[in-house]
Amino acid sequence: MSKSRLTVVVTRRLPEAVEARMGELFDVRLNPDDAPMDRAALVAAMQGADVLVPTITDRIDAGLLGQAGDRLKLIANYGAGVDHIDVATARQRGILVSNTPGVLTEDTADMTMALILAVTRRIPEGLALMQTGDWAGWAPTAMLGGRIAGRRLGILGMGRIGQAVARRANAFGMQVHYHNRRRLRGEVEEELGATWWESLDQMVARMDVISVNCPHTPATFHLMNARRLKLMKASAVLVNTSRGEVVDENALTRMLRAGELAGAGLDVYGNGTDVNPRLRALPNVVLLPHMGSATREGRLEMGEKVIINIKTFDDGHRPPDLVVPSMI
The missing domain is CATH 3.40.50.720 (NAD(P)-binding Rossmann-like Domain)
Known part of the structure; x- marks a missing residue:
């Protein structure tokens, strides 16, 4: 009997190729409007997801993590910076955090x-x-x-x-x-x-x-x-x-x-x-409007790293780009 697919919630629009590949691998829920989620929407996303894929526009603090419930196990950040995520609190709650270093x-x-x-x-x-x-x-x-x-x-x-x-x-x-x-x-x-x-x-x-x-x-x-x-x-x-x-x-x-x-x-x-x-x-x-990393190549590579982190986690292994509080 095959195991059920991970439920992955993505908070913003990603390149089409990245979203398509996610859809092939996971039960993915996308954000077609591309509008940043408010706190209530983020809480709902976290409560219904095994994996959350946020971006820098999503502030995931201790208060938000306290409402996440028990299902969420991985926050696979789409981006290298993680200062918008309370990594220490996430780890205390048994939630891993990964990022996408190097590609930008x-x-x-x-x-x-x-x-x-x-x-x-x-x-x-x-x-x-x-x-x-x-x-x-x-x-x-x-x-x-x-x-x-x-x-x-x-x-x-x-x-x-x-x-x-x-x-x-x-x-x-x-x-x-x-x-x-x-x-x-x-x-x-x-x-x-x-x-x-x-x-x-x-x-x-x-x-x-x-x-x-x-x-x-x-x-x-x-x-x-x-x-x-x-x-x-x-x-x-x-x-x-x-x-x-x-x-x-x-x-x-x-x-x-x-x-x-x-x-x-x-x-x-x-x-x-x-x-x-x-x-x-x-x-x-x-x-400039925060466009330092805004290249087609960079955005695709970021998506590839997110997918690798999720797939590795799904296979029972440590995500290659795991973030730990001591790194910050």
């Missing part, structure tokens, strides 16, 4: 370099000038930006994405520096041409560009706070493609408005879609 590295690193170039070369300003039809022609002093070759890039968080950013920055002729909770091995530093700073304060004060590439954890919340932002040179630029919570967005906005920083490029925000309107109004700021 190159895409996010590409977007980091795109933001560095967009801010320093004033690309959005030039685009806006062309779209309004106000361009009067070339002039020697018009739309002057800055050359990135030779500039010091300070990478905050030298994991997979930070290292991928370093490789790209080297190709552009930037000097690569980094701060990480653990120093890289000597051969990796040599390969990346990267200089380690034990003191984040000292690194921040000497860089031309700061790239935030560390995850959001209790230890990294507002790591770039008002005091640390004030250490940056007035000519420096900050780029964040990691998590908005790592940067004190209000302090950053005040400094940009006061001319105490040259510019910023942001793909993530401290309050989700509620972006400070004063930040949006600044000409020296490039804002």
Whole structure:
């Protein structure tokens, strides 16, 4: 007698190929409207599922997990970050959590370099000038930006994405520096041409560009706070493609408005879609709608990892991308 198929509830629309494959393997319940579920809908989903497949838009806290019931056994997150999931409480309740690490590295690193170039070369300003039809022609002093070759890039968080950013920055002729909770091995530093700073304060004060590439954890919340932002040179630029919570967005906005920083490029925000309107109004700021990982290839690979994690769990084994509280 064959065993019954796992019931898998997916909270958002996924690529068609991913949804189709899930339907072949599991009793899958999809979200055709693609609207984020409210708390009541999430509770209902968790109570009726063996496996929940959430995304970053679903905040799964202790209160929500307390209403999950006994059926839910795996939260197979569609995404690498798990700061929206109370992993410790899930484990206490016997619920495993998996994620999709590694597949978005190159895409996010590409977007980091795109933001560095967009801010320093004033690309959005030039685009806006062309779209309004106000361009009067070339002039020697018009739309002057800055050359990135030779500039010091300070990478905050030298994991997979930070290292991928370093490789790209080297190709552009930037000097690569980094701060990480653990120093890289000597051969990796040599390969990346990267200089380690034990003191984040000292690194921040000497860089031309700061790239935030560390995850959001209790230890990294507002790591770039008002005091640390004030250490940056007035000519420096900050780029964040990691998590908005790592940067004190209000302090950053005040400094940009006061001319105490040259510019910023942001793909993530401290309050989700509620972006400070004063930040949006600044000409020296490039804002993107959390699209650093938005490639067709990346989204398909994320789905493949989710399916592998669920199928491995269904076969009675440990999901390959299992997240444990000590990792966070």
